Amino acid sequence: MVPHLITALTGPINELEQRILESLPAIERWFRLEWMEHTPPFYTAVDVRNAGFKLAPVDTHLFPTGFHNLTDEMLPLAVQAAMAAIEKICPEAKNLLLIPDRSTRHGYLMNVERLVRIFHQAGLNVRLGTLDESVTAPTPVALPDGSALTIEPLVRQRGRLLLKDFDPCTILLNHDLADGVPAVLQNLHEQYLLPPLHAGWGVRRKTKHFQAYEELAKKFAKMLGMDPWLINPMITRAGRVDLESPAGLDALTTHADALLSKVRRKYKEYGIQEKPFVLVKADDGPDRLGVLTVREARDVAVLAERARVRRAEGQAPAEPGDELFLQEGVPTHERINDAVAEPVVTMIDRYVVGGYYRVNPERGADENLNAPGASFVPLAFAESNQLPRRGAKPGASAPNRFYMYGVIARLAMVAASYELEATDPDAESYD
Incomplete structure (x- = not known):
């Protein structure tokens, strides 16, 4: 299925696309210089919103779970990127231990199967x-296609994490550690653990990521001569x-009223007629x-009712209080078969390896799509490749549009590298 981009063919988004395409050499050089100074996350997925x-x-995910949503045509890119990532970390690696989440959802298990295939084809024994x-x-564990994965118990010996008759030099987590870091993963001896433990949700905070992204967006926008x-x-x-x-x-x-006021001022500056909104997230x-869409400050009361219900049902911790932040809502103007959609860009190391659309017919353009009812559509192109086409009219070429999405996603990936450096407990600058 070819992405259906209904964004108007004139306006800021196409001016941005044109500017990015014209600045391609400068942009790619900018990224190269960043990666000379900073280490990219091992793999990343970024939810991108195109408002027109x-x-x-x-959202930026450091334990991505959508690799099965990539088309088969994207697989060689993923394998090459995996090779580059492993060679940089452990050139002599032959064994890779992959630790998935405990989920038994068919979609998630197919994601694990795809990861196993990618790293096997990159030349590793994967268990x-x-x-x-x-x-x-x-x-x-049975898969929908009739095949099966084999899950094995972990063994800890002499400070190393093993399986029976299997001693890996590299351990890849596809588990976000939202419930904290188990002791079995701590203080490993001469083994590479990817992503690092402080990338897990027991430590990570989204606000740190978006603060790093804001600073990078300012630098990047200055280079392109535009409003960040x-x-x-915000x-x-x-x-x-x-x-x-x-x-x-x-x-x-x-907080909601203050952020809504900031967004209204920007809408007025650009003559945007849509009603602004903000999202309250963990x-x-x-x-x-759940993610709450706030169009008026009084809408926040809905979240209080959700908290009350959660506590009444015994789902809340003993101590009340949630760590929350507010994010400017970016509506999505993209559709798949008339259903609201948003692109997700997937990366391994510093390379974009593909993307897909998150589609949710039960949600509106100003709501979170990562919710019940969501499905995923592999991103395919009428053209034979993903490379941008010089001279194409803005908005008319899917590869050009996806290149622009990839640029924004890579900015978020650079921000994630800054974020991980700043929160590294072993770094001298950690406070």
């Missing part, structure tokens, strides 16, 4: 270990908020209360 008047990342202590022997707001979603950190207390609710409402990973 701005293009911005709204799967699980953090689930109830697994005490090799256990086959066109590629940056955020406000709310901190830990007790939504069941009047003081907590008032504080969050004040700062520390999974959105336990």
Whole structure:
């Protein structure tokens, strides 16, 4: 299926596309210089929103789970990128231990199967270990296509993480560690653990990522001679908020009103007629209360009711309070078969290896699409390759548009590298 881009053929998004295509050599040089100084995350997926008047990342995932959504034509790129990443980290590597999440959803298991295939074709022996202590022997897990994966119990010996008769030099996590870091993963001896433990949601905060992204967006926009707001979603950190207390609710409402006011001013500056909105999200990973769309400050009360229900159902922790932040809402003007869609750009090391669309017919253009009802459509092109086409009219070429998405996604990936450096407990600058 060829992406259906309904964004108008005139306006800021096409001016941005034109400017990015014209600046391609300078942009690629800029990225090369960044990677000379900083280490990219091992793999990354970025949710991008195309509003027609701005293009911005709204989430950056450091444990991506959508590799099965890439087309087979994208697989060689992924294999080459995996080769480059492994050679840089452990050139003599022959064994890779992949630790997936505990999910048994068919889609997630197909993602694991695709990762196994990618790294096998990159020249590695790949086996799967699980953090689930109830697994005490090799256990086959059936896949929808009739094949199976084998999950094995982890063994810790002399400070190394092993499987039976399998000693890897590299361990790849596809588990976001939202519940904290298990002891079995800590203080490993002469083994590379990717991504690092401080990339997990027990440590990571989305606000740190978007603060790093904002600084990079300013530098990048200055190079291109444009307003950084066109590629940056404004955020406000709310901190830990007790939504069941009047003081907590008032504080969050004040934050929402202030951010909405900032967005309204930018809309007025650009003559945008749409109604602005902001999103309230969890700062520390999974959105336990769901993502709330706020069009008026009073809408925040909905989140307080969700918190009350969650506590009444025994789903909340003993101490009230959630780490929250607010993000400028970026509507999506893209559709797949009339359903609202957003592109997800997937990367290994510093390379874009493909993308797909998250589609949700049950959601509106100003709502979070990563919710029940979501499905995924592999991103395919009428043209034979993903390379941008010189001279094509802005908005008329899917590869050109995807190149632009890739640029924004790589900006988010650079921001993730800054974020991981700043939060590295072993770095001298850590505080």
